[in-house]
Amino acid sequence: MKITIDNQLIPFTSGQTILDAARSAGIDIPVLCFRERNNCRITPASCQVCLVKLDGKRFVPSCATKAEDGMVVESETDEVKQLRKTALELLLSEHYGDCAAPCQLACPAGLDIPKVLRAIQRNDFTEALDVIKQSALTVDCTNCRKPCETVCRRNGLDSAVSICRLISEVIPCDVLSSQATPQVISQAAAKMKWSVKRNKPSKEMLQTLENTARQLREAEGITETDSEIVQQANRCLHCDCLGKDKCSLLHYCALYNASPRRFSQQSETVPPIISGKIVYEMEKCIRCGVCIAVAEKNGEETGLSFIGRGYDVKVGVPFVRPLDAALQNSADEAAAMCPTGAMNLR
Numbered sequence: 001m002k003i004t005i006d007n008q009l010i011p012f013t014s015g016q017t018i019l020d021a022a023r024s025a026g027i028d029i030p031v032l033c034f035r036e037r038n039n040c041r042i043t044p045a046s047c048q049v050c051l052v053k054l055d056g057k058r059f060v061p062s063c064a065t066k067a068e069d070g071m072v073v074e075s076e077t078d079e080v081k082q083l084r085k086t087a088l089e090l091l092l093s094e095h096y097g098d099c100a101a102p103c104q105l106a107c108p109a110g111l112d113i114p115k116v117l118r119a120i121q122r123n124d125f126t127e128a129l130d131v132i133k134q135s136a137l138t139v140d141c142t143n144c145r146k147p148c149e150t151v152c153r154r155n156g157l158d159s160a161v162s163i164c165r166l167i168s169e170v171i172p173c174d175v176l177s178s179q180a181t182p183q184v185i186s187q188a189a190a191k192m193k194w195s196v197k198r199n200k201p202s203k204e205m206l207q208t209l210e211n212t213a214r215q216l217r218e219a220e221g222i223t224e225t226d227s228e229i230v231q232q233a234n235r236c237l238h239c240d241c242l243g244k245d246k247c248s249l250l251h252y253c254a255l256y257n258a259s260p261r262r263f264s265q266q267s268e269t270v271p272p273i274i275s276g277k278i279v280y281e282m283e284k285c286i287r288c289g290v291c292i293a294v295a296e297k298n299g300e301e302t303g304l305s306f307i308g309r310g311y312d313v314k315v316g317v318p319f320v321r322p323l324d325a326a327l328q329n330s331a332d333e334a335a336a337m338c339p340t341g342a343m344n345l346r
């Protein structure tokens with residue numbers, strides 16, 4: 001049996017989807033709610049970013065449509081790409097947060113500053129140095145005008161985190177030059193070009209970020225300390241997204257140059273839920289249902305479900321139980337399969 005995708009004749013076997021056939025020919029169709037891991041597939045078909053045009057007539061989700069002999073599919077046309085971009089932009093309309101922290105976006109070397117500060121908080125200076133070495137460009141804080149500190153969100157509460165001083169104290173002089181590979185550099189540059197950014201934060205929102213940062217430290221067992229370096233690192237509000245390194249939404253929005261502002265609506269800041277080792281950020285949830293399916297597949301006693309209707313629907317735990325009780329054996333898998341930074345492990 002054969003299917004034609006973008007004028008390529010592609011063989012497939014019974015039971016395969018259009019997405020399977022496309023992948024076998026190296027055609028990259030974006031997916032968010034379709035997840036595959038350890039031979040397990042989850043296909044809620046809720047996000048619509050994998051749309052293709054079938055037989056020149058209608059649009060179908062390629063992840064949930066079985067391939068049939070003789071089908072003619074368009075995947076890479078401008079029309080299809082525009083629809084996928086719109087699907088991504090609709091998902092972004094209710095999506096709040098920062099992919100990268102303002103300090104990282106301002107840093108001329110693109111350094112993942114909050115990640116360095118998290119390592120310093122744990123007294124893990126080796127990891128802090130590793131993150132610095134992975135930076136896109138050479139980090140040289142001693143010869144920099146400190147734009148990271150100018151834009152630091154902490155200015156809105158009291159004063160900026162002393163980022164450059166902290167980093168200068170961590171870096172031995174002989175490792176200033178970046179060891180990142182060209183591939184890491186180009187991936188970092190692409191990610192930095194596209195980023196969801198919060199509107200200018202109110203004082204209330206900054207206080208929410210500060211509370212969350214403190215709760216995360218407490219949950220990780222990081223206690224107050226006499227070390228001045230660690231105390232300074234503890235002032236960081238961790239404005240970045242915990243899931244930015246695994247986020248498929250970020251990856252495809254960057255690829256399709258989706259505009260976060262096209263359909264965007266204002267919203268209140270909702271504090272994340274920290275439960276056991278799980279961190280759930282409703283503001284970043286695209287309500288795809290993947291985590292619900294993971295809990296169900298693993299036979300969780302409580303599990304998760306959609307609560308509410310229409311625009312107000314959200315992922316929740318029945319009977320107001322804590323999130324970690326709902327995902328007793330599924331937390332790692334749900335976090336790994338969540339296509340955004342909404343569900344993470346701390």
Ligand code: SF4
Binds near residue numbers: 096242243248
């Ligand atoms: S969930 Fe993804 S798109 Fe959203 S803020 Fe986090 S990294 Fe960015």
Ligand code: SF4
Binds near residue numbers: 153154236240
């Ligand atoms: S508070 Fe932390 S993450 Fe936020 S801008 Fe300042 S240093 Fe960066």
Ligand code: SF4
Binds near residue numbers: 289291337340343
């Ligand atoms: S938490 Fe993640 S997996 Fe669960 S519904 Fe939201 S986006 Fe999907």
Ligand code: FES
Binds near residue numbers: 031044049061063
């Ligand atoms: S990936 Fe196909 S509908 Fe979401």
